Amino acid sequence: MPNDSTTLAKPTGAVAKTVPPLPGRGGWRTALSVSLFLFTVYTALSVRLHQRMLTTGYDLGIFEQAVRSYAHGHLPVAELKGPDFPLLGDHFSPVLALLAPLYRMFPTPVTLLVAQAALLASAAIPLTRWAEEAHGRGAALVVGLGYGASWGIAGAVGFDFHEVCFAVPLLAFSLTALGRGRARAAALWALPLLLVKEDLGLTVAVVGLLIARGTGERRTGIALALTGVLGSALEMLVVIPAFNPGGSFTYASSVPGATGQGTGDLLLHYTVGLITPDAKAQTLLALLAVTGCLAVRSPLLWAALPTLLWRFASDNSAFWGTDYHYSAVLMPIVFAAFTDALGRPGPVRHALAVSAAVTVILLPQYPLWQLTQPATWRTEPxxxxxxxxxxxxxxxxxxxxxxxxxxxxxxxxxxxxxxxxxxxxxxxxxxxxxxxxxxxxxxxxxxxxxxxxxxxxxxxxxxxxxxxxxxxxxx
Structure with a gap:
């Protein structure tokens, strides 16, 4: 993680007093082209997986049942989780209601998959524009396509639908605004994260601290940080237990310390245990590798800390690795930090080359590569x-x-x-x-x-x- 004493890079960093001019039509053209390309790729893969019956009730079916409930004017219920199970008692994700009007017109799980593709692809727009504004079109393509082909996004596209697809563009727009010195815009983009999932309030809090420390908007930053912490606490301790049939926040029991472990065990777990077993260290290495480790030079990378902590602190091994959708929210953070770090003195071309090379090397290991395989386009009789x-x-x-x-x-x-x-x-x-x-x-x-x-x-x-x-x- 970046050194706590650093500030965001000038002139494109969050402490910049004079924000550089917005890019012209070329900046928009590159960003929109990258986003449209990614949307096409994501849609093709996710819809094809559904056509081949490789999507699942856990999780696409659950989220469709939730959106279907909203579309018919009810609070979300997921029969797949249990008889008349209120989904707000599992995770606090009222943002799903935004899909209800679209689902009323097109009542199919494909609606959710296409919406997810659009949301994930849209995150490339601010990242690509910022990179082109600061470093040129080559950098913009490396950042935009690097984000789009990154293993965290590929994992999400290849595994059903999840509510975190709303968080990805919000984080991209928020951190890009922060990196360009627009503190209030960064705060406004971060606030809706509280409606996406209960743990993201802690990410909102970190964005607030970055605003307070790195810009002149100290009051805005502190207010955002407090709102994030209080929002997550309210959702986990009050709202979710109120809806949950068991009257509790179910996932608290998966975090050591919630059920009374000894002091020595807890100390070991929250030190060495945060990077062991190897899956945790490998995830961290893969996260940093996509930017040639240059992202560690930017304070924006601190926004990844809450997600990494709850995942690595959990005793659920599914959270530790690079599979599924759990790392999707980390990708806009690490590429925003990468773009910010490119503004510092150093070998920019070398960093861009390393980032592009790592993306290409890792691509065959994750679901987007399936689009190149003939089996993907065959349908079993x-x-x-x-x-x-x-x-x-x-x-x-x-x-x-x-x-x-x-x-x-x-x-x-x-x-x-x-x-x-x-x-x-x-x-x-x-x-x-x-x-x-x-x-x-x-x-x-x-x-x-x-x-x-x-x-x-x-x-x-x-x-x-x-x-x-x-x-x-x-x-």
């Missing part, structure tokens, strides 16, 4: 069987479906994941993929046993074709 069998399920029916079949039905039925503990019992329909089982939430052996048990307790087999089983509960 058995998927037509799955669609034909799902068409037999009437609208508004209760259905237990395999995790990868669930989001194919959530737009028109009440869906749970087959085999998920705590789901609503005795759905009218069961549709299960036994040919290519995902192995979650139950093993293939358990899955077959559950089907046999269903048949023994009032379900008839409607179809058993190409590895798909459709059961209906008899009246």
């Amino acid at each position: 058995r998927l037509a069987t799955a669609r034909r069998l799902m068409d037999k399920i009437p609208d508004n029916a209760t259905v237990a479906a395999s995790n990868r079949l669930a989001p194919q039905l959530t737009s028109r039925a009440e869906v749970t994941v087959f085999g998920m503990p705590g789901s609503r019992p005795d759905p009218r329909w069961i549709i299960d993929d036994t040919g290519q089982p995902q192995g979650w939430p139950v093993s293939p052996e358990q899955d077959r046993a559950l089907l046999d048990d269903a048949r023994a307790h009032g379900y008839r087999t409607v179809a058993d074709e190409d590895g798909y089983v459709l059961l209906e509960r008899l009246p």
Whole structure:
């Protein structure tokens, strides 16, 4: 992380007294071109994954159920999380309501995927414009495309839909404004993060501290920092427990210290444990490598600290690595810090070359690379069987479906994941993929046993074709 005594680089840094002129049409042209290209790529990948039935109930189905609730004028309920489960009792993400009007016009999970692609792509606009304004078109392309092809964004695009897609452009616009000396604009872009997810209030607080320390808007910065801390505290301690059926913030138990560990264990966990096991250190290295480690020269990188801390402090190993969507919010931060650091004395061309090289080297390891693979553009014949069998399920029916079949039905039925503990019992329909089982939430052996048990307790087999089983509960 950057040294605490540093200030943002002049003349493009947050302490700049005279902000350089905005770029002309060329700056907009480059930024919009990069953003449009990224939107096309993200849409192609995420929609194609859905067409191939590789999206899941956990998480695309859950978020579609939430947006569907908003679209019909209700607070978000996700049947996939449990019977009539209020989603505001899981995470505080009322920002999802913004998708309701669009979903009313296009009631399909593809609406969420396209919206996510647009939001993630839009974050490239401020980053690319700032880089071109400060360092020229070459730097703009490295920063814009580097952000767009970064492993954190690729992981998010390749794994369903998540509410953090709203946070990514907000952070990009906020930190770009801060880097260009526009403290109040930075604060206004950061504030809505409180409506995206409960932990992001801590990121808002860090942005406030950066404003207070690095600009003349000390009062604005302190007010923003206090708002961020109080907002996260209110959401975690009051709002979410009020909606949660258990009356608590569920994820608090995954952070050591919340359940009374010994002092020695806690000290070890919050020192050495923050960079071990190796997955944590590898994630940190991958984060810095995309900028050739130059981002550490900018105080903007401090905005990544809250997200890194809660992830590495958690005992959930899924949070530690570079997979899934958990690092998406880090990408606009690290590339904003990179752009700011490029304004300092040093080998700018060398840093840009290293950043571009790392992006290219890492690209094949993450989902965007799938677009180059022939298998991505082939459709298995058995998927037509799955669609034909799902068409037999009437609208508004209760259905237990395999995790990868669930989001194919959530737009028109009440869906749970087959085999998920705590789901609503005795759905009218069961549709299960036994040919290519995902192995979650139950093993293939358990899955077959559950089907046999269903048949023994009032379900008839409607179809058993190409590895798909459709059961209906008899009246």
